[in-house]
């Protein structure tokens with residue numbers, strides 16, 4: 001599904017190049033999997049335990065970079081799905097509104113799935129990134145590369161700005177109601193603060 005016929009991941013050359021940190025690795029460089037789910041792989045957990053649960057990829061924290069003896073690809077429990085909520089391709093940030101069930105701007109795109117085949121050469125790690133809806137469509141429909149640095153699609157920017165201005169006008173109305181204050185303008189609102197209306201925001205809805 002996410003693989004080309006040749007078996008490579010959709011949109012990237014090397015899924016691991018998009019890995020910052022394993023989901024199980026704590027800020028202190030310890031393996032949370034071994035600590036919390038060790039019973040699922042006692043052999044693995046015991047080996048980590050002997051090294052004070054230090055991540056075998058991250059290595060010593062007082063050294064720069066990943067200094068452990070393993071690569072991410074070597075670890076049987078490596079997984080990378082938790083990330084900053086921004087598009088890996090164009091950098092668009094998510095913009096969720098309170099009490100909002102609108103479609104998220106960002107979607108999860110899998111670079112690699114956990115296959116569970118046990119084949120040593122087969123990448124069996126779950127690695128995903130966030131892509132905005134627009135880049136996601138491009139990656140799937142026209143084989144755009146996740147690796148390239150792209151600018152956000154004009155539609156993506158319009159959608160995000162639309163949410164922003166709607167949020168600002170909602171905040172303005174809320175705070176006005178809260179404070180019984182007719183002046184609903186917000187500090188830090190640089191445009192359309194006072195007098196911004198629902199009508200202005202609605203034009204962005206499809």
Ligand SMILES: [Zn+2]
Pocket residue numbers: 087088089090091092131132133134135136152153
């Ligand atoms: Zn994008």
Ligand SMILES: [Zn+2]
Pocket residue numbers: 002108109110136140
């Ligand atoms: Zn995808």
